[in-house]
Amino acid sequence: MTNPNQTFKTFALNKNPVEGFSAGLIDDSDLYRWEVLIIGPPDTLYEGGVFKAHLTFPKDYPLRPPKLKFITEIWHPNVDKNGDVCISILHEPGEDKYGYEKPEERWLPIHTVETIMISVISMLADPNGDSPANVDAAKEWREDRNGEFKRKVARCVRKSQETAFE
Secondary structure (H helix, E strand, O other), X not given: OOOHHHHHHHHHHHHOOOOOXXXXXXXXXXXXXXXXXXXXXXXXXXXXXEEEEEEEOOOOOOOOOOEEEEOXXXXXXXXXXXXXXXXXXXXXXXXXXXXXXXXXXXXXXXXXXXXXXXXHHHHHHOOOOOOOOXXXXXXXXXXXXXXXXXXXXHHHHHHHHHHOOO
């Protein structure tokens, strides 16, 4: 059965594209799994990269957030080593048991694919080293941003360009 809310969001995304990414269904028979291509934002270490990710919506979307997982290797403080993205907008709604995030920073049903992707592009441009999903990347970003961190990101960007359309 087609979810009219999801169909509308697909239509809205096609009608008003947001620069920096493209998104579509992985399989036309499954409205809950999308593939996104994220273009590394200009004037960042990720510039020129073409990063593939999967956006998976729960059955009770939009009450709960989707999950975003990079399929292309990426070195970033807010992306764990398995590719899972850790940003506030994708955290379950309500109070943060650690007191780090305000409820309004977490998932709200008003969020769309566009707002999620804008947040991810912003995350690439400005990592949050205070709440890392990849502690090693966060340490390098803080201590050696223009050295080892930059080299690892450049390698990921090159690899993403080579495998973008496989």
